[in-house]
Amino acid sequence: MxxxxxxxxxxxxxxxxxxxxxxxxxxxxxxxxxxxxxxxxxxxxxxxxxxxxxxxxxxxxxxxxxxxxxxxxxxxxxxxxxxxxxxxxxxxxxxxxxxxxxxxxxxxxxxxxxxxxxxxxxxxxxxxxxxxxxxxxxxxxxxxxxxxxxxxxxxxxxxxxxxxxxxxxxxxxxxxxxxxxxxxxxxxxxxxxxxxxxxxxxxxxxxxxxxxxxxxxxxxxxxxxxxxxxxHGQPATDPEGQRREQGEPEPARQQGGSDSRVGGVPDWGAYSAAVAAWESLTRPAPRPTDDRGRLSPAFVEWLMGLPEHHVTGVPDLSRAAQLHALGNGVVPxxxxxxxxxxxxxxxxxxxxx
The missing domain is CATH 3.40.50.150 (Vaccinia Virus protein VP39)
Incomplete structure (x- = not known):
């Protein structure tokens, strides 16, 4: 072709x-x-x-x-x-x-x-x-x-x-x-x-x-x-709280405690190997949550296999709009x-x- x-x-x-x-x-x-x-x-x-x-x-x-x-x-x-x-x-x-x-x-x-x-x-x-x-x-x-x-x-x-x-x-x-x-x-x-x-x-x-x-x-x-x-996957809850097949990534949903917030070292727990494998094929994983403990669009952007800032670097695009676009997208x-x-x-x- x-x-x-x-x-x-x-x-x-x-x-x-x-x-x-x-x-x-x-x-x-x-x-x-x-x-x-x-x-x-x-x-x-x-x-x-x-x-x-x-x-x-x-x-x-x-x-x-x-x-x-x-x-x-x-x-x-x-x-x-x-x-x-x-x-x-x-x-x-x-x-x-x-x-x-x-x-x-x-x-x-x-x-x-x-x-x-x-x-x-x-x-x-x-x-x-x-x-x-x-x-x-x-x-x-x-x-x-x-x-x-x-x-x-x-x-x-x-x-x-x-x-x-x-x-x-x-x-x-x-x-x-x-x-x-x-x-x-x-x-x-x-x-x-x-x-x-x-x-x-x-x-x-x-x-x-x-x-x-x-x-x-x-x-x-x-x-x-x-x-x-x-x-064997199960539907998850997306950032807007709706259940859908492409929902919020499992590693993000499993994070908790202060070490998952900005300033600490993420503990990926059972997902450590999966995160490391995707990092080896893409780039280092961003933090999964922001300083308020909310799911980070930059992390979802990484999970979706996109270049850094492909969605999160677009001017005047709200956090909700970023997550909406990422949740409906395709992993290239x-x-x-x-x-x-x-x-x-x-x-x-x-x-x-």
Missing amino acids: SGDLRIGSLCSGYGGLDMGVQRVLGGSVAWHSDIDPGAQRILAHHWPDTPNIGDLTAVDWAAVEPIDLLTGGYPCQPFSTAGRRRGTTDDRHIWPYIAHALGVLRPRFALFENVGGHLSLGFDTVLADLARLGWDAEWVCVRASDVGAAHQRRRLFILAWPAADADGDVRAGRDHARAVARPAGQDACAARGFERHGVAARSGGAAAADAHGDGGERARTHVAGRPQPAD QQAAHALRLLLDRAAPALPPG
Whole structure:
């Protein structure tokens, strides 16, 4: 993949997913799309010359600069086991608009990220929409700890690309014209059987599309499965006090007493080895708490594998906004590892070039 790869980034956050892509494929971000005020500040600070095209639900995608790769970390709250799991009925469910964008832009690849809980809620809708667009997909769950991070943070990564027929010609999809004319429907069919990885939309894309009408049991027979590692992590409480899968890192939650505050030596306790391992791959760990005993954004920034001050050095970004951005972000090293796995698995089916 050449260095002139052009990336379009939806729900960009602090840019972690794109940073992971660039570690593997190089390239540059042509445009961002994020409406969160904190994310907008971070993106403008680090990529001042990259336009933010704003609300993806209102963009005229036919007028947007063409790209080679579309990335997106769409909101996880509809699918997180820590929330109410309203799935496709949640107002924050914006996948239909992303599918619409994908159908209009028609890039060479797409890479999406969400919580692992998405596999059991709403994932059938994603696969069905990709199939209707004529796209194949591979997916995998990777934990941040798989790349040495001091926390688990299990995430689902999905690589998609235009499918080809037996002669190598890219298919447009059976319902391509209808699918790109408006956002795809928000079906709420249960997604049983998707606790596996695999190519989703082979044989004309019918497999995933059948999940809408017949449920996950029928779709499961079409999935080339691979077992997933067990995830023994438990949801934690984030700085805002809500339970969520990507919550406050365990080392920080376990700190206590005066030695965990500014001026003392942190006692990492049972997490000493994990902290030391991540330090060897990144940089020395900042103090986990501030002088008031509160979780330090600089520490979370380190846990997320980011360069120092990537979030905490952005002007006029409050502590709450920093923690919000970090809590919703992607570990770049984790994203890079997932992308390498997916590219390796999908290699035989990927289009040339």
